Amino acid sequence: MSFVRKAGNFVTGTARMAFLGGNxxxxxxLLLLAxxxxxxxFAYAHQFERGLISTNMxxxxxxxxxxxxxxxxxxxxxxxxxxxxxxxxxxWKPIKEVVLFGEMLAVAAIVxxxxxxxxxxxxxxxxxxxxxxxxxxxxxxxxxxxxxxVLNIYLVINLSVASYLVYCAYYRIQYDRRxxxxxxxxxIPMAISIHTVTAFLYNGMASRPYWNSAILAPRFIFSxxxxxxxxxxxxxxxxxxxxxxxxKDEAIHKIAELMAYAMGFNLFLFGAEIFxxxxxxxxxxxxxxxxxxxxxxxxxxxxxxxxxxxxxxxxSFFLFLIPKTRRMPLTMNIGAVxxxxxxxxxxxxxxxxxxFTPDTLGQVxxxxxxxxxxxxxxxxxxxxxxxxxxxxxxxxxxxxxxxNQTVHA
Amino acid sequence: MPAPEPPANGYTRRDSVVLGxxxxxxxxxxxxxxxxxxxxxxxxxxxxxxxxxxxxxxRLAQMEKRYSEEYGKSVKVSATPPLPGVLFGYAxxxxxxxxxxRCVYGCVEENNLSRDPQTHWITVLEMDKETGVDLRHAxxxxxxxxxxxxxxxxxxxxxxxxxxxxCVKVCPVQATWKEPDGIxxxxxxxxxxxxRCxxxxxxxxRRFNWGKPSIPPDELNPNxxxxxxxxxxxxxxxxxSFCLQRTRKGLxxxxxxxxxxxxxxxxxxxxxxxxxxxxIENKRVFILKDELNTQPKFFYYYGL
Numbered sequence: 278m279s280f281v282r283k284a285g286n287f288v289t290g291t292a293r294m295a296f297l298g299g300n301x302x303x304x305x306x307l308l309l310l311a312x313x314x315x316x317x318x319f320a321y322a323h324q325f326e327r328g329l330i331s332t333n334m335x336x337x338x339x340x341x342x343x344x345x346x347x348x349x350x351x352x353x354x355x356x357x358x359x360x361x362x363x364x365x366x367x368x369w370k371p372i373k374e375v376v377l378f379g380e381m382l383a384v385a386a387i388v389x390x391x392x393x394x395x396x397x398x399x400x401x402x403x404x405x406x407x408x409x410x411x412x413x414x415x416x417x418x419x420x421x422x423x424x425x426x427v428l429n430i431y432l433v434i435n436l437s438v439a440s441y442l443v444y445c446a447y448y449r450i451q452y453d454r455r456x457x458x459x460x461x462x463x464x465i466p467m468a469i470s471i472h473t474v475t476a477f478l479y480n481g482m483a484s485r486p487y488w489n490s491a492i493l494a495p496r497f498i499f500s501x502x503x504x505x506x507x508x509x510x511x512x513x514x515x516x517x518x519x520x521x522x523x524x525k526d527e528a529i530h531k532i533a534e535l536m537a538y539a540m541g542f543n544l545f546l547f548g549a550e551i552f553x554x555x556x557x558x559x560x561x562x563x564x565x566x567x568x569x570x571x572x573x574x575x576x577x578x579x580x581x582x583x584x585x586x587x588x589x590x591x592x593s594f595f596l597f598l599i600p601k602t603r604r605m606p607l608t609m610n611i612g613a614v615x616x617x618x619x620x621x622x623x624x625x626x627x628x629x630x631x632x633f634t635p636d637t638l639g640q641v642x643x644x645x646x647x648x649x650x651x652x653x654x655x656x657x658x659x660x661x662x663x664x665x666x667x668x669x670x671x672x673x674x675x676x677x678x679x680x681n682q683t684v685h686a
Numbered sequence: 687m688p689a690p691e692p693p694a695n696g697y698t699r700r701d702s703v704v705l706g707x708x709x710x711x712x713x714x715x716x717x718x719x720x721x722x723x724x725x726x727x728x729x730x731x732x733x734x735x736x737x738x739x740x741x742x743x744x745r746l747a748q749m750e751k752r753y754s755e756e757y758g759k760s761v762k763v764s765a766t767p768p769l770p771g772v773l774f775g776y777a778x779x780x781x782x783x784x785x786x787x788r789c790v791y792g793c794v795e796e797n798n799l800s801r802d803p804q805t806h807w808i809t810v811l812e813m814d815k816e817t818g819v820d821l822r823h824a825x826x827x828x829x830x831x832x833x834x835x836x837x838x839x840x841x842x843x844x845x846x847x848x849x850x851x852x853c854v855k856v857c858p859v860q861a862t863w864k865e866p867d868g869i870x871x872x873x874x875x876x877x878x879x880x881x882r883c884x885x886x887x888x889x890x891x892r893r894f895n896w897g898k899p900s901i902p903p904d905e906l907n908p909n910x911x912x913x914x915x916x917x918x919x920x921x922x923x924x925x926x927s928f929c930l931q932r933t934r935k936g937l938x939x940x941x942x943x944x945x946x947x948x949x950x951x952x953x954x955x956x957x958x959x960x961x962x963x964x965x966i967e968n969k970r971v972f973i974l975k976d977e978l979n980t981q982p983k984f985f986y987y988y989g990l
Contacts, residue, residue, distance in 0.1 A: 328920045330897035339884040399879015399921025406859040421858035484888035638890040639821035
């Protein structure tokens with residue numbers, strides 16, 4: 278059979294697996310995502326027609342909810358590496374199978390990242406100006422140009438590895454280690470670099486003292502090491518319940534343990550930052566004052582989120598640190614949800630908005646996302662979740678439900 | 687078992703990739719919203735710096751035609767090059783400025799800034815005499831019956847045309863750059879609207895067109911420049927260009943001309959006999975956010 282025929286069969290076969298043979302909950306979930314995406318298309322059409330004025334961003338706070346979500350999702354994408362390192366570097370068996378899911382999560386997360394950037398662009402029709410060769414990419418000086426390079430390379434690597442592994446499993450052939458291992462090893466520094474470069478996007482700017490800190494990149498890395506695996510922990514338990522997917526408790530507990538260390542470092546770095554700002558007490562403290570309280574006697578709309586994020590971080594750290602609560606399903610799940618939310622707030626809200634408030638001329642604009650921004654963002658998450666759901670469904674069918682497989686041609 | 691063989695069709699040449707990309711784009715445009723050739727030309731246009739002499743001429747003619755049709759009057763679009771031996775500098779006398787904002791509105795008229803939504807390139811900050819220049823206590827939205835208000839002084843801020851401009855460094859597509867005469871410009875046809883430069887500018891000088899800019903046709907200034915005051919588009923950043931449509935022809939910027947108290951000075955930093963050089967050498971000068979090493983060519987001073 279020629280490669281083209283085989284690839285064609287693979288595509289139609291996996292498409293069938295993705296959409297057929299699910300239960301009622303599965304189809305309800307797909308429907309929910311479809312509704313999410315459809316309403317977002319209407320919201321985006323409105324924004325496209327009227328311009329970014331339909332968001333609540335303005336010259337003072339020129340990046341908002343979209344770029345916050347982008348930053349958070351870069352972290353989720355990078356987090357796949359936390360699972361890849363022990364699995365491949367130390368050849369640690371229980372986690373090896375779940376690396377594939379980490380890679381698929383990375384693919385879905387990067388797609389969401391790129392979509393968030395696209396919806397944030399004033400001129401999405403000019404995206405091609407960023408393509409090397411036909412556009413005018415500003416290298417080496419623009420960090421944003423670098424960011425688009427590393428994000429796309431990371432997407433290609435993860436997409437290649439994940440689809441190659443699934444392809445081999447589909448035809449029940451042994452994958453070629455000479456192809457997979459170098460790519461997986463390469464994906465480790467790439468994962469670090471996408472998050473580092475994204476952090477450099479912010480901390481390279483002297484104009485925004487809130488971001489202009491050398492530990493921003495390490496903070497990004499450690500918070501990412503918490504949030505990505507938190508998502509996978511929940512997913513693995515769901516899959517274990519509803520499908521033939523197998524994962525040992527041991528692997529789940531190991532992931533939770535790694536998350537506890539990551540959260541510990543994350544809190545330490547955050548504490549180091551807070552100490553520097555509050556003890557030195559310079560003019561730059563104003564951004565933290567806005568984050569935690571408000572300025573000029575007006576309460577900040579994000580203070581509640583900031584405090585929630587800190588409380589969740591600390592509680593979940595202890596839930597994961599103590600072996601007993603780490604291993605108990607209830608407390609572990611509460612901890613995972615808390616970690617996810619705390620990092621989401623930290624990156625999505627508490628990083629971007631205070632960076633712009635007050636602005637460079639000292640003016641305070643109270644930014645809260647508009648309904649259009651919330652709706653478009655929901656749609657981008659819908660696309661990412663849909664992509665991830667379909668990829669997971671296909672791989673679970675191929676890897677764990679081989680007996681039911683009838684499409685093998 | 688062996689791995690599947692790679693795709694048989696091999697590599698595609700870059701040229702055909704580019705061609706294919708544009709063909710695809712063209713197809714998308716022709717089936718979608720814009721069917722006219724002009725829109726297609728604008729979509730596939732080159733970066734300003736990549737235009738040959740003839741291509742630039744064509745672009746200018748194309749723009750003139752479009753703006754003239756849109757505003758119902760003859761609009762001129764030039765691309766005046768920088769003058770040799772000139773490095774522009776600006777000085778502003780804080781002890782004279784009364785916060786009347788005539789500069790702000792003179793600039794709006796001269797540079798074809800959007801009236802609705804309203805765009806200003808100059809922000810006038812009101813501050814307390816007691817605290818001196820302190821942005822934390824600055825108010826850009828003061829609204830008194832008369833100015834100057836007792837106990838207050840005023841500090842207009844616009845693009846500082848930095849020698850070391852952070853906005854230029856960060857732009858992912860080189861839509862903004864520094865010209866040989868020191869003016870930091872933006873190509874309105876090249877920016878992608880990422881607002882990276884807005885985040886990087888320490889002086890809040892850049893403005894984004896959140897909505898579609900609009901100017902009543904009878905208020906349009908028809909003498910425009912490609913990199914200056916031609917009517918602008920939605921979704922792209924703009925800012926002060928030291929009125930290059932005037933200053934490259936030997937005139938003062940509009941804000942200098944309309945200032946009722948003579949607080950604004952402008953000239954060639956390379957000319958030792960210029961007024962701007964006299965001020966820098968003889969007055970008490972300060973640079974806004976000097977510690978950031980942006981090296982503005984905009985000098986605040988106390989003349990009295």
